[in-house]
Amino acid sequence: MFRLAKALAAWGTPAFESTLKSELEQVAAEQLPLQQGLSGTSHVTGSQHSVMFIGAMGEDDVIRAKVGVFYGGALIGCSCADDPTPVEEQPEYCTLQLDIDRKTAETRAVLLSE
Numbered sequence: 001m002f003r004l005a006k007a008l009a010a011w012g013t014p015a016f017e018s019t020l021k022s023e024l025e026q027v028a029a030e031q032l033p034l035q036q037g038l039s040g041t042s043h044v045t046g047s048q049h050s051v052m053f054i055g056a057m058g059e060d061d062v063i064r065a066k067v068g069v070f071y072g073g074a075l076i077g078c079s080c081a082d083d084p085t086p087v088e089e090q091p092e093y094c095t096l097q098l099d100i101d102r103k104t105a106e107t108r109a110v111l112l113s114e
Contacts (some may be wrong), residue, residue, distance in 0.1 A: 002031045004098070005105040011063055017053045020065060024051045024098070033111040034071055037094025041073030045089050054095070063100040066112070068093060 004027075010019040025048070034044045049071035056065035072089040095112040 001106050001108055002027050003105040004100050004107045007065075008063065008100055008102065008105040011058070011100075011102075016056065020056070020067070020098075021051045021053050024067065025049065029071065032069065032096065032109050034069065034092070034094065036111050037069070037096075038073050038092055039094075041075050041090050041092060043074055043076045044092075045072040045074050047072040047089060058102075061102055063098075063102060065098040065100065066095065067098060068095050 004020065004023050006023045007016065007020040010016040029044055029046070029049055032049070034049065038044065049069050052068040052070070054066040054068055056063060058064075071092050071094075073092040074087050074089050076087065095114045097110045097112050099108045099110070101107070
């Protein structure tokens with residue numbers, strides 16, 4: 001889990017979408033379920049991910065947001081000295097549900113199967 005305090009503070013304002021996007025793009029890729037979202041590669045690369053806001057709604061205890069994440073993946077070979085597989089980054093995309101706790105800003109990210 002990680003905290004999205006700025007997004008929580010912006011909830012209910014016109015700035016929520018851009019604040020959520022900006023803050024989530026600063027979260028380390030390892031804290032998001034991007035590895036599980038790979039569809040054409042085998043490993044998430046260290047490149048920066050970008051976020052597309054899809055929607056959000058408030059519930060009693062959480063703000064539930066849906067976002068698309070664009071990131072890089074690579075097919076990694078056996079890492080042998082004579083492995084001919086080139087390591088080239090390929091585009092990947094997945095959809096995440098974010099549950100932002102309304103009191104603490106603690107956020108849980110879940111991969112959606114869309």
